Amino acid sequence: MVKRLSDMPEIEANHLRRIECPTYEDTPALAGKPLRERRIVLISTAGLHKRGDRPFQxxxxxxRVIPAETAASDLVMSHISVNFDRTGFQQDHNVVFPIDRLRELAAEGVVGSMASVHYSFMGAFPPQAAEPHARHLAGLLKQDGVDAALLVPV
Structure with missing residues (x-):
């Protein structure tokens, strides 16, 4: 597994060197209600969408919006990086979008409930490109009563 830019092919390393990484202020951990009372949303960066939806560019x-009742067989991955290994997703979609595991946790009462809709971004995009979308998404999560997110970076 490649871990350093110096170990990567030069063309890929140069591409990554051009990406400006944002700096965030630290946020203290806040106490909240127990997990069994929380409404959970999945947010993945695997470039997933429902079959027939607009692919990522x-x-x-x-x-992309993924309703909670969406079957795994209806999910398509359009993540386009040549460095992205789709093998795990092809074997078990829960690797990049653990919807079945979240359904089980909700059914067992470990979490309060699942959001009615889940979301997927495509990784490998400039962070500033996502900001307006993330702000809009925050409003949707609030409307759905979501109070916890399972972020699945891919």
Missing amino acids: PGDGSY
Whole structure:
């Protein structure tokens, strides 16, 4: 597994060197209600969408909506990086979008409930491209009563 830019092919390393990484202020951990009372949303960066939905394009910072009842067989991955290994997703979609595991946790009462809709971005986009979409998504999560997110970076 490649872990350093110096170990990567020069063309890929140069591409990554051009990406400006944002700096965030630290946020203290806040106490909240127990997990068994929380409404959980999945947010993945695997470039997933429902079959027939608009695929992701290079540099696309938008997200796709995945209703909670969506069957795994209806999910398509359009993540386009040549460095992205789709093997795990092909064997078990829960690797990049653990919807079945979240359904089980909700059914067992470990979490309060699942959001009615989940979301996927495509990784490898400039962070500033996602900001307006993330702000809009925050409003949707509030409307759905979501109070916890399981972020699944891919």
